[in-house]
Amino acid sequence: MHDIKAIRDDSSAFVRGLTRRGLGDAQALADGLLVQDKALRDLLVRLQTDQARRNDASKLIGQAKAKKDEALAASLMAEVAGLKESIQQGEASQRELEDALKQALAVIPNIPADDVPDGADEAANVPVAARAFGKAPGINAPKQHFEIGEALGLMDFERAAKVSGARFVYLKGDLARLERALGAFMLDTHTQKFGYTEMAPPVLVKSPALFGTNQLPKFEEDLFRTTNEDPFWLIPTAEVSLTNYVSDEILNEAELPLRFTAFTPCFRAEAGAAGRDTRGMIRQHQFSKVELVSITTPDQSNAEHERMTDAAQEILKALDLAHRVVTLCTGDMGFGAKKTYDIEVWLPGQNAYREISSCSNCGDFQARRMNTRFRNTEGKVKGPVHTLNGSGLAVGRTMVAILENYQQPEGSVAIPAALQPYMGGKKVIEKL
RNA sequence: GGAUGGGUGGCCGAGUGGUUUAAGGCAGCGGUCUUGAAAACCGCCGGGCCUGCAAGGGUCCCGUGAGUUCGAAUCUCACCCCAUCCGCCA
Numbered sequence: 189m190h191d192i193k194a195i196r197d198d199s200s201a202f203v204r205g206l207t208r209r210g211l212g213d214a215q216a217l218a219d220g221l222l223v224q225d226k227a228l229r230d231l232l233v234r235l236q237t238d239q240a241r242r243n244d245a246s247k248l249i250g251q252a253k254a255k256k257d258e259a260l261a262a263s264l265m266a267e268v269a270g271l272k273e274s275i276q277q278g279e280a281s282q283r284e285l286e287d288a289l290k291q292a293l294a295v296i297p298n299i300p301a302d303d304v305p306d307g308a309d310e311a312a313n314v315p316v317a318a319r320a321f322g323k324a325p326g327i328n329a330p331k332q333h334f335e336i337g338e339a340l341g342l343m344d345f346e347r348a349a350k351v352s353g354a355r356f357v358y359l360k361g362d363l364a365r366l367e368r369a370l371g372a373f374m375l376d377t378h379t380q381k382f383g384y385t386e387m388a389p390p391v392l393v394k395s396p397a398l399f400g401t402n403q404l405p406k407f408e409e410d411l412f413r414t415t416n417e418d419p420f421w422l423i424p425t426a427e428v429s430l431t432n433y434v435s436d437e438i439l440n441e442a443e444l445p446l447r448f449t450a451f452t453p454c455f456r457a458e459a460g461a462a463g464r465d466t467r468g469m470i471r472q473h474q475f476s477k478v479e480l481v482s483i484t485t486p487d488q489s490n491a492e493h494e495r496m497t498d499a500a501q502e503i504l505k506a507l508d509l510a511h512r513v514v515t516l517c518t519g520d521m522g523f524g525a526k527k528t529y530d531i532e533v534w535l536p537g538q539n540a541y542r543e544i545s546s547c548s549n550c551g552d553f554q555a556r557r558m559n560t561r562f563r564n565t566e567g568k569v570k571g572p573v574h575t576l577n578g579s580g581l582a583v584g585r586t587m588v589a590i591l592e593n594y595q596q597p598e599g600s601v602a603i604p605a606a607l608q609p610y611m612g613g614k615k616v617i618e619k620l
Numbered sequence: 621g622g623a624u625g626g627g628u629g630g631c632c633g634a635g636u637g638g639u640u641u642a643a644g645g646c647a648g649c650g651g652u653c654u655u656g657a658a659a660a661c662c663g664c665c666g667g668g669c670c671u672g673c674a675a676g677g678g679u680c681c682c683g684u685g686a687g688u689u690c691g692a693a694u695c696u697c698a699c700c701c702c703a704u705c706c707g708c709c710a
Contacts (some may be wrong), residue, residue, distance in 0.1 A: 239680085240679070242691080243678095245690075246638075247691085272690080438666095
């Protein structure tokens with residue numbers, strides 16, 4: 189969420205940033221916000237003047253009563269009584285104006301960082317040459333992952349449809365184990381090589397948490413929720429649970445950065461994706477993912493973003509999976525991001541690079557929504573922290589990549605060396 | 621789900637209607653002393669917002685919301701959360 193004071197101080201930066209994102213009416217939006225802001229501040233000046241008079245007079249009433257000066261007390265009481273109504277009205281107006289302003293701010297996306305390339309959609313994303321890794325393996329007539337998995341008898345979409353409908357899958361035998369192995373391998377890598385703290389977080393959360401990480405109020409249709417009056421929501425990503433771990437807190441600068449990782453199921457309604465990726469495991473209502481979240485000071489977040497992307501890439505390198513990294517352009521970035529790197533893994537069966545991780549620096553955008561600040565070593569509150577999140581990696585899609593890149597002509601799938609210890613030393617996945 | 625007890629500043633904790641700007645302690649920061657440190661002593665020490673060039677001034681916040689009152693941390697109502705016990709349960 190944006191800071192209204194920053195918009196007040198420099199509305200042109202705000203307008204420029206949103207225009208780069210492709211919002212056509214950014215100037216009108218800013219003007220409207222500033223009108224609301226001015227109305228609120230004018231009201232506060234009036235209201236606080238009244239409150240000050242009431243407080244002074246009330247104090248004098250106490251003193252007059254102590255001196256038994258009933259006449260003075262009575263006249264002061266009459267004066268304060270007259271203020272009462274206007275104060276109550278003012279307080280109600282304050283609430284309305286503040287709520288309206290917050291609502292307006294809550295649906296405005298973050299401003300892109302200066303070094304984010306301009307562009308309307310994914311066609312304008314820019315490859316990061318230095319981060320490219322590996323070469324597409326030469327596979328003759330490559331099969332898609334679901335063909336491989338079903339032929340092995342280890343992947344069952346039909347029965348999943350019977351039980352849960354479209355966009356679910358049963359994994360069996362070594363593929364079920366592979367999911368668990370991937371989760372363990374990723375967690376071990378992030379905790380041991382990159383200093384992340386492993387978490388086992390809630391996957392049902394309350395609305396304020398989803399407001400904190402931008403899913404609410406704007407993207408409600410992407411989420412599942414329970415039917416209680418005060419509902420729980422199923423997390424679409426562990427970013428929600430891990431980032432909100434520090435909501436409503438003032439952290440000490442000395443304990444930053446905080447780095448959290450978790451292996452969790454994720455749930456997405458995929459409301460706007462009808463007809464896309466309908467076959468296979470690429471787009472499911474439920475999938476598992478290892479998530480990375482960092483909480484940093486403002487001056488650390490850019491370096492942390494590179495480091496987090498390194499950590500995510502490290503998994504693909506260890507699995508020897510060809511991939512590339514692109515910097516998302518202004519028009520393709522998520523709502524809360526200042527800058528995002530997508531990691532795209534090569535899928536021989538699709539003959540294409542597909543997203544397997546997205547690492548974003550959100551700057552202070554989520555921290556302001558969550559009310560998370562930090563205090564320096566002198567004890568002074570220095571303002572909102574910065575938050576970053578990234579997939580490290582999407583486990584289902586990693587399995588897809590392994591199946592397609594390690595497929596053997598006769599239908600079996602080699603297990604990457606780094607995973608073999610997690611698969612009981614097994615080297616190949618074969619038909620059940 | 622039932623019963624009881626609780627929610628106060630970074631932490632612990634006092635405070636049952638005005639004369640208080642939420643006592644006191646711990647932690648933190650600065651200083652005295654010391655070769656250095658500890659101890660002791662002295663001082664500083666919550667957050668948001670409005671206003672102001674600044675110094676400063678004002679206002680709101682004692683779980684949340686509504687109410688009573690000239691005035692609420694304190695009284696009333698509703699709700700949320702936590703703890704303990706009981707019931708149920710993986």
